Amino acid sequence: MKCALDIEVREVEELYINIDPIQAGGRLTPAAMKSAIAYGDGYSVCDHCLSPFRLDYIRNPPIAQFHADLAAWLRMDEVRVVPGARRGFQAVASTYVEKGDPVILTSLAHYTEFMAIEEAGGVAREIPKDENNHITPDATAEKIEAVIREFKRTPPLLFIDHVDYQYGNVHDVRAIARVAHQYDIPVLLNGAYSVGIMPVDGKALEVDFVVGSGHKSMASPAPSGLVAATAEHAERVFRTTTAKGDVTGRTFGLKEVEMMGCTLMGVTVIGMMASFPHVRERVQRWDREVAHSQTVVDALLSIEGTRVLSDHPRQHTLTRIDTRNSLDKVARTHKKRGYFLSRDLKTRGIVGVIPGSTKVWKFNTYGLTEKQIRHVADSFVEIAREYGLNVS
Amino acid sequence: MKCALDIEVREVEELYINIDPIQAGGRLTPAAMKSAIAYGDGYSVCDHCLSPFRLDYIRNPPIAQFHADLAAWLRMDEVRVVPGARRGFQAVASTYVEKGDPVILTSLAHYTEFMAIEEAGGVAREIPKDENNHITPDATAEKIEAVIREFKRTPPLLFIDHVDYQYGNVHDVRAIARVAHQYDIPVLLNGAYSVGIMPVDGKALEVDFVVGSGHKSMASPAPSGLVAATAEHAERVFRTTTAKGDVTGRTFGLKEVEMMGCTLMGVTVIGMMASFPHVRERVQRWDREVAHSQTVVDALLSIEGTRVLSDHPRQHTLTRIDTRNSLDKVARTHKKRGYFLSRDLKTRGIVGVIPGSTKVWKFNTYGLTEKQIRHVADSFVEIAREYGLNVS
Secondary structure (H helix, E strand, O other): OEEEOOEEOOOHHHHOEEOOOOOHHHOOOHHHHHHHHHOOOHHHHHOOOOOOOOHHHOOOOOHHHHHHHHHHHHOOOEEEEEOOHHHHHHHHHHHHOOOOOEEEEEOOOOHHHHHHHHHOOOEEEEEOOOOOOOOOHHHHHHHHHHHHHHHOOOOOOEEEEOEOOOOOOEOOHHHHHHHHHHOOOOEEEEOOOOEOOEOOOHHHHOOOEEEEEHHHHOOOOOOOEEEEEOHHHHHHHOOEOOOEOOOOOOEOOOOEOOOOOOOOOOHHHHHHHHHHHHHHHHHHHHHHHHHHHHHHHHHHHOEOOOEEOOOOOOOOOEEEEEOOOOHHHHHOOOOOOOHHHHHHHHHOOEEOOOOOOOOEEEEEOOOOOHHHHHHHHHHHHHHHHHOOOOEO | OEEEOOEEOOOHHHHOEEOOOOOHHHOOOHHHHHHHHHOOOHHHHHOOOOOOOOHHHOOOOOHHHHHHHHHHHHOOOEEEEEOOHHHHHHHHHHHHOOOOOEEEEEOOOOHHHHHHHHHOOOEEEEEOOOOOOOOOHHHHHHHHHHHHHHHOOOOOOEEEEOEOOOOOOEOOHHHHHHHHHHOOOOEEEEOOOOEOOEOOOHHHHOOOEEEEEHHHHOOOOOOOEEEEEOHHHHHHHOOEOOOEOOOOOOEOOOOEOOOOOOOOOOHHHHHHHHHHHHHHHHHHHHHHHHHHHHHHHHHHHOEOOOEEOOOOOOOOOEEEEEOOOOHHHHHHHOOOOOHHHHHHHHHOOEEOOOOOOOOEEEEEOOOOOHHHHHHHHHHHHHHHHHOOOOEO
């Protein structure tokens, strides 16, 4: 079935249980779907835009209220919606980083943080991870010292991933932020895998910026996301334009330079808003989500030879698993090689494991029902048994 | 009727003829609507993302082909989709403009061009418009000379609006580009009001970059747009990352710095793709759209005292009209003051004129049917007659 001339309808979410590592937290709510239809046109939210003509002042639909709600929810002072978390990184980096400045991130940092730093002319420097794949306050302090020695200046910014995309480990953000603040380095929290799926309290984490992703973890259309700041930093990152036409004398009111004026119109901002009541409620059920994740991990670990590379017990729904000494042994002799796993899962109605992967791979159980979790867990065990692997 | 907890369904396009100046070219096609539902989830287009893991390489859905089709359609060498035209301006400005550089734009330039220049650390300088609200090659040459004298360096970039947002006038881009090229200044065409509604041939216009807006003129959800470049400039603006993790040794393949990796996922890119066959076809009917626009302008001009501030005869569907000596005379004594006009239009099923405006205002007839055009034209005349204005 096609939805346009040469575009097949996507039915993954309708026909399968999807444990794809990056798709789980972004699936739209029914409210977001309905709102996407009603507000599909780009300037649909601009019908009642009044002076000072900026997205976050629009009252109908209640975009202004949404901004205030987001800030309160994250316990930050100011929030703007942006086209994806990366645009949040870019806005902050572009404001704080001068050409040649060193910027601290971690050995588990997402590539978009590197891009934001490079785009601003900065030089990225990674804090090493420890043997448990954690970023520690000590390693942070050591790296900051090393960077100051190398560059003869203090880094203007530090990125820390609340939950890293590689292991789904939750890092000790507050302790790391405290170290950075001893050097007066502002801290940006990359909450792409936390904001919208688990509780995030910017004040408790003692960070200066919180960046979230709408399409990764807030059940919103892409590209969407948010950047939140403390009052101290909001003034700088959300500075308004000082441009003036030399011939016309035009000025541009309250337009914000890093936001380039308005950011998300139509379906993206409305989708975020429509999903928000659900998102705000679902983060309260995080413990259940983590328990679900543990159920599937336990099932995998019951297959002899399997190791979990993420923290164990699990503290997040994104997990990196090592099946080189279990499922991969099947792949070595199977006529479909590593593809047997994704095929056998698909036969059972499960997708999201990269086809061909049987060595080290990731999955995300976020948002699955109890029954779906049970089915996924049982399916892994069944598949292992079918191929004669030992199951404890 | 609500589509989410606190969001009323928007019904403007279903219940009214909408002549809003900025919304006309962005209304979704039915194919884009259907595709928005099928691909609402952010990472929906990533199901089949294979190495080198970049949006514009994805074959299913046919995103790679779409990029090639866009480039051929615009007669440019390379195209990327971006979250709105402003992100195209930003990518180019960030690449070409160093701190303190003067950048040329025009007295009719859109504010987002100013933001892109300011964000890159540049200083905007406007080419004056002539008495007909046109940007001329002579004024361009004079301004370039003046800027070189002032800054002791040649501007690294010149922005020219194909069609300006103030008057909807079509400017002599090729002649202006030729002047700029005499100084080796690359030229960026702001096609927000042309790409997707009228034919645009980058080669014939002799420009180095073409920027278009999906939600303004390509019947696509927001934020969406494109930036196209000639081969010569594509290499620079679409340069791939050189970042490398100092601890991990990680590199980031073909990720493009200014794009920050992938740009539009889900509903935005799919919407552009779904509407594209229609968009490509509709630009061929531009003459009819302009004739429609002229019909409404003629009706307005038949009301004694009305002036058209845009080029006349019209060459575009966006028009700036001066009714200070016609409809505004009614406003002066009407108990609803200037609001009578929007109210009387709404009674006749027409929206999009800013409520309260009866002095100088804009409208856009793009995409209306013959019958709708007739109704809009007749409505203005009827309203004028009802209030005793002379109609010729």
